[in-house]
Amino acid sequence: MNYIFFFLIVISIVIGAINGKLQEVCNAVMSGAELSVKVAFSLIGIMAFWLGMMKIAQKSGIIDFLSKILKPVTKVLFNEIPPESTAVGDIAMNFTANAFGLSNAATPFGIKAMEELQKENKDKTSASNSMCLFLGMNTAGFQLIPTTVLAVLIGIGYENPTEIIAPTLLVTIIAFTFAVVLSKILQKVWRGQDLPLTPTLSPQRGEGENSLGGNE
Amino acid sequence: MTKILNLISLWALPVLILLILFVGMIRKVPVYEEFTKGAKDGFKVAINIIPYLVAIIVAISMLRASGAIEMLANLLAPLLKSWHMPADVLPLTIVRSLSGSAALGVFSDIANNLGANSYATKLAAVMVGSSETTFYVLAVYFGAVKISKIRYALIVGLLADLVGIISAVWVCNWMFG
Numbered sequence: 001m002n003y004i005f006f007f008l009i010v011i012s013i014v015i016g017a018i019n020g021k022l023q024e025v026c027n028a029v030m031s032g033a034e035l036s037v038k039v040a041f042s043l044i045g046i047m048a049f050w051l052g053m054m055k056i057a058q059k060s061g062i063i064d065f066l067s068k069i070l071k072p073v074t075k076v077l078f079n080e081i082p083p084e085s086t087a088v089g090d091i092a093m094n095f096t097a098n099a100f101g102l103s104n105a106a107t108p109f110g111i112k113a114m115e116e117l118q119k120e121n122k123d124k125t126s127a128s129n130s131m132c133l134f135l136g137m138n139t140a141g142f143q144l145i146p147t148t149v150l151a152v153l154i155g156i157g158y159e160n161p162t163e164i165i166a167p168t169l170l171v172t173i174i175a176f177t178f179a180v181v182l183s184k185i186l187q188k189v190w191r192g193q194d195l196p197l198t199p200t201l202s203p204q205r206g207e208g209e210n211s212l213g214g215n216e
Numbered sequence: 217m218t219k220i221l222n223l224i225s226l227w228a229l230p231v232l233i234l235l236i237l238f239v240g241m242i243r244k245v246p247v248y249e250e251f252t253k254g255a256k257d258g259f260k261v262a263i264n265i266i267p268y269l270v271a272i273i274v275a276i277s278m279l280r281a282s283g284a285i286e287m288l289a290n291l292l293a294p295l296l297k298s299w300h301m302p303a304d305v306l307p308l309t310i311v312r313s314l315s316g317s318a319a320l321g322v323f324s325d326i327a328n329n330l331g332a333n334s335y336a337t338k339l340a341a342v343m344v345g346s347s348e349t350t351f352y353v354l355a356v357y358f359g360a361v362k363i364s365k366i367r368y369a370l371i372v373g374l375l376a377d378l379v380g381i382i383s384a385v386w387v388c389n390w391m392f393g
Binding site: 001005009011013015021024025027028031033035036037039043048051052053054055056057059060061062097102105107110111115118125127132134135138139141144146149152153155158168171174176178182183187190 | 233338354362370387
């Protein structure tokens with residue numbers, strides 16, 4: 001992450017200078033910082049609401065119930081979580097909320113799950129295998145109904161907006177499966193704790209830029 | 217079909233809330249007290265993620281302002297043309313992992329300018345709908361538990377995005393092409 005952060009900023013300034021957009025880049029520092037705080041503050045209310053709901057769900061045994069149902073699946077995927085951890089139930093809640101397009105609810109559930117995973121983590125600053133897998137599952141963005149996209153399509157007068165649901169679902173399933181499989185493979189291969197600490201992977205100047213481009 | 221889906225979208229949230237409250241009441245959970253106990257953490261979590269969000273959102277805002285994304289898009293244009301990807305969709309493939317609001321902006325732009333019948337609109341819709349903003353999810357989820365050493369998490373996220381883009385092009389070519 002140190003290298004990514006470093007390269008993102010260096011590249012922005014260098015390219016901004018080349019394009020004569022240095023002023024815009026400087027303004028972006030201000031607006032970006034302001035936006036981050038706005039995003040975080042706008043999360044407080046909804047986060048509090050769903051964390052409150054989550055507490056009720058936990059006390060009433062809904063989370064434990066979900067954990068029990070999903071045990072066969074999660075035993076294979078999250079094999080490093082001890083069976084008594086409630087993380088599995090939280091992951092299930094996060095997954096369900098995401099699937100139904102309730103991203104406002106999914107984020108607090110996901111954070112709750114991360115907190116549970118953190119309890120089992122040995123090095124508190126470094127992501128565990130389960131955390132990486134869970135993050136991968138979330139970045140793949142599994143969703144049954146892409147509500148925001150549908151709203152835009154309906155807005156422009158798209159006659160049959162629901163026809164994009166099937167291809168979207170297919171693509172998201174492919175990406176999701178890929179993320180899970182890749183996480184499980186990397187979990188076995190990855191020995192280092194973080195990018196900069198593994199000498200074979202520490203990027204050179206040129207390579208870093210390439211890998212950034214390559215990922216797009 | 218549209219009606220059923222609208223119904224699901226409309227009812228997903230109320231059903232989830234009702235379900236949690238009903239089961240809570242049946243199990244004799246003091247719902248109000250437990251709710252407020254849990255909700256107390258909302259503020260803490262939001263404050264915890266601020267440093268991580270600032271780092272990532274500032275870096276990405278700078279990158280977008282510098283014009284680097286357009287440069288990369290121009291560089292990649294000939295390559296992607298050969299795979300039937302309309303030039304309008306190109307910036308979206310790059311922005312998708314970086315910024316959710318930017319991706320939605322690009323998508324609305326394509327939809328409004330090219331209209332409902334264009335292939336680009338359909339492809340863009342599938343791309344936006346099938347993925348999450350990798351950098352944002354990373355900042356929020358790892359930020360909330362103060363993880364700074366991310367190991368292979370970003371690699372998985374970005375490669376999954378790449379696979380998503382490739383399969384979106386492939387699926388749309390096959391269904392709408």
